Amino acid sequence: MAEFDQQRMGAGTAARAADLDEGLRTYMLRVYNYMALGVAFTAGVTLFMGANPELMAAVALGPMKWVLFAGVLGLGWFAPKLIFSNAGSTTMAHVCYWAYAGMWGLLISPMIYAFMNIPNGPGMIAQAFLITSVMFGATSLYGYTTKRDLSAFGRFFFMASVGLIVAMLANAFIFQSIGFSFVISAIVVLLFAAVTAYETQMVKDIYSGGDTGVVTNQKAIFGAFALYGSFIVMFIHILNLLGIMRSE
Secondary structure, rough: OOHHHHHHHHHHHHHHHHHHHHHHHHHHHHOOOHHHHHHHHHHHHHHHHHHHHHHHHHHHHHHHHHHHHHHHHHHHHHHHHOOOOOOOOOOHHHHHHHHHHHHHHHHHHHHHHHHHHOHHHEEEEEEEEOOHHHHHHHHHHHHHHHOOOOOHHHHHHHOOOOOOOHHHHHHHHOOHHHHHHHHHHHHHHHHHHHHHHHHHHHHHOOOOOOOOOHHHHHHHHHHHHHHHHHHHHHHHOOOOHHHHHHHH
């Protein structure tokens, strides 16, 4: 009888593990689907801006670009609190995510438009997107499968990101050096490849099979928000690296 009970308990544990694995896979697929839709939405915004040069010039040449830059940073900072502010609704999570993707589209549209209008520029955009996708996929897969706890790197990644933002602003206003821009972009790409692995593990770890559908969806949108940001930042700086190498 005791042996039968042990077998039954073992079978129950295995069933719960299978349910968790299936639920986790479904949850992560939802995260990546939201992220892909966010990237597509950003592409749509850049195409819209490219079709309206006057509007894009207002963003590229006026103070609006700094407003958008501040908006992206601010929303990135406050997003976790805003996304989980209402446990019974995903409305705020959707607002934050799509606003974030839209602002990124407005912010990078002048850069994309500039590349679209130079020889082989569209090819470089496609190449940058392909390289970003491969790097993102590899590092995200590592973050999902590794048994190593990456949470200890969180503070380092945050401080490094702040330092790079300061360096980029200093280069934009003071140094205006192409060589310095190349170095910064190279460091950013490597840093955010590592951040992608860290964020993937974080997104995986916050999943709980006992969550309600709304909470699971909020977590999925938050995960997409985090991973989308890393993908876009890597893409921008890989494109910048390709552009600098071409000019040389």
